[in-house]
Amino acid sequence: MIAIDGLDVTFHVKNREIRAVQGVSFEVAAGESFGIVGESGSGKSTVLKAIAGLVPSISRRLEVDGQEAAARRSRADRRKLQFVFQDPYASLHPRKTVDDILREPLEIHRESDIDARVGRALSDVGLLPIHRYRFPHQLSGGQRQRVAIARALILAPPILLLDEPTSALDVSVQAEILNLLKRLRASYSLTSILVSHDLAVVAHLCDRIAIMQFGKLIEIVTAEQLRDGDVGADYTRKLLAASRGFTRVA
Amino acid sequence: MSDTLLKVDDLNVTYPTRTGFTHAVRNASFTLGRERLGVVGESGSGKSTMGRALLGLLPRSARVTAKTLAYEGTDLLNLGERDWQHMRGRRMSMVMQDPKYSLNPVKTVGQQVSETCRLQLKSDGKDAKRRALAMLEAVQIRDPDLVYGFYPHQLSGGMGQRVMIAMMLVAEPDLLIADEPTSALDVTVQNEVLRILDDLVRERGMGLIMISHNLTMVSSFCDRVLIMYAGRIVEECRAADLHNARHPYTRALVAATPSLDARREELATVVRDPEWLK
Known part of the structure; x- marks a missing residue:
């Protein structure tokens, strides 16, 4: 479904050149849920943005849904991938109602039957009809993230890209959103890539997981291997130990 | 008891609102020795408000009442601004959440x-x-x-x-209140910062109150934990026993946290019981 080979993303800031992503390669099969973990600045979100065409990138191959992705994406290309961002407070327009927010993608893609589809999208993510004409500030953080997920899924895309979808939420709300994502992924047979700094979240939601550090892909392991500590790189081991909590050095 | 740094008995914090009062902290009681005490809870549970109340840092509109609120025998309820200047800094201090x-x-x-x-x-x-x-x-x-x-x-x-x-x-300081001191940090850096705090508690006998929403971190770092829900301390337990907690809210929080050790198809969600507020 998604194939990347030798992906490079370089930013130019003043006179400096920042190589945010260096030679990253992986493939994601149809229906698979793939995870990327790493610490801040490891380039994990940039990989996701490069796949969506939100940042310019160079690669030997960047295939989405069996087609080489063009530097400039067409409307049909964009509809295949939808994005859910980290901060539900920042990713929803503060002066638009939930109805406006969900309508917009359908209008852009000249869909029909908009009214009914907005209603269905709301109930899909566990929101009630009373939420439809509310503004984002009238919703809780978890409800906002549900709106963002509904907006991403309303076009029924084959691919869902998730950038830290629960890191701004409390654990109890995180649990609800993670359960929702799992359920929707199955019912829409989605291919998804989840980016997170939280190993436990990624291991919960993904089948295979890439570990990134300083813009490079360190290794790819399965969720079972990650849980069992059956990993190849020292960095992954260090990350795993740190994620299990504080340990005193004797 | 010279080892008790802080004694809190029946602490209440209320804020006036348009429709009455918001009860941010309700009947909180605990004592702190030279140890690491964790305070966990979700947003709005009153954990930061409680931390700030201990240092007299709440806005003027907040009403703070308690039967006892004493630091090494000094009553904190009736301190003037000048007295607070002597307390804060050398004797008790607070690390805020966001360096930005x-x-x-x-x-x-x-x-x-x-x-x-x-x-x-x-x-x-x-x-x-x-x-x-x-x-x-x-x-x-x-x-x-x-x-x-x-x-x-x-x-x-x-x-x-x-x-x-x-x-x-x-x-x-003899007592440090740390409000989410590591929530903005990567896990590997987080552990370095915790190690610094740990050394200070061990070497200097500092008392530490660690306010956090991160159960994994608190249970592995602290000695004792208070769990707060809707302004109330619903449970107190040894940090190492957090995973065998008794209160349904604590148990629900633990079950809702994705874990690297146990594979779960579905995470348990927290079903709130109005009984917990009584």
Whole structure:
């Protein structure tokens, strides 16, 4: 479904050149849920943005849904991938109602039957009809993230890209959103890539997981291997130990 | 009991609102010795409000009442602003959550850390600088001389957090309240910061209140944990026993946290019981 080979993303800031992503390669099969973990600045979100065409990138191959992705994406290309961002407070327009927010993608893609589809999208993510004409500030953080997920899924895309979808939420709300994502992924047979700094979240939601550090892909392991500590790189081991909590050095 | 640093009995914090009062902290009671006490709860559970109440840092509109609120025998309820100046800094201190908002953006790191020395330790300029540099080094800032002259916007989140910790620790407080001191940090950096705090508790016998929403971190780092829900302390337990907690809310929180150890198809969600508020 998604194939990347030798992906490079370089930013130019003043006179400096920042190589945010260096030679990253992986493939994601149809229906698979793939995870990327790493610490801040490891380039994990940039990989996701490069796949969506939100940042310019160079690669030997960047295939989405069996087609080489063009530097400039067409409307049909964009509809295949939808994005859910980290901060539900920042990713929803503060002066638009939930109805406006969900309508917009359908209008852009000249869909029909908009009214009914907005209603269905709301109930899909566990929101009630009373939420439809509310503004984002009238919703809780978890409800906002549900709106963002509904907006991403309303076009029924084959691919869902998730950038830290629960890191701004409390654990109890995180649990609800993670359960929702799992359920929707199955019912829409989605291919998804989840980016997170939280190993436990990624291991919960993904089948295979890439570990990134300083813009490079360190290794790819399965969720079972990650849980069992059956990993190849020292960095992954260090990350795993740190994620299990504080340990005193004797 | 000379080992009790802080005694809190029936602490209540209310804020006036348009429709009445918001009860942010309800009937909180606990004591703190020279140990690491964790306070966990979700947003709005009152954990930060409680931390601020202990240091007299709540806005004027907040009403704080308690049967006892004493620090080493000093009653904190009726302190004047001048008395608070003596309490804060050397005796008790607080590390705030977000270095972006809690450091002064127009003063250098050095100015801010050495200011504490001048005010709290009555150091002269030279001594203050020496102490500030030593403290920056102690919190594992790699090039203290360079960072001393940096402004907060030149720091990464992890460095900013460490600078704030240095600012508070340079006055050598007996009690430190840390409000989510590591939530903005990567896990590997988080453990470095915890190690610094751990050393201080062990070597200097400092008391530490660690406010956090991160159950994994608190259960592995602290000695004891208070669990707060809707302003109330619903349970107190040994940190190591957090996973065998009794209160349904605590159990629900533990079950809702994704774990690296156990594979779960579905995470348990928290079903709130109005009974917990009684």
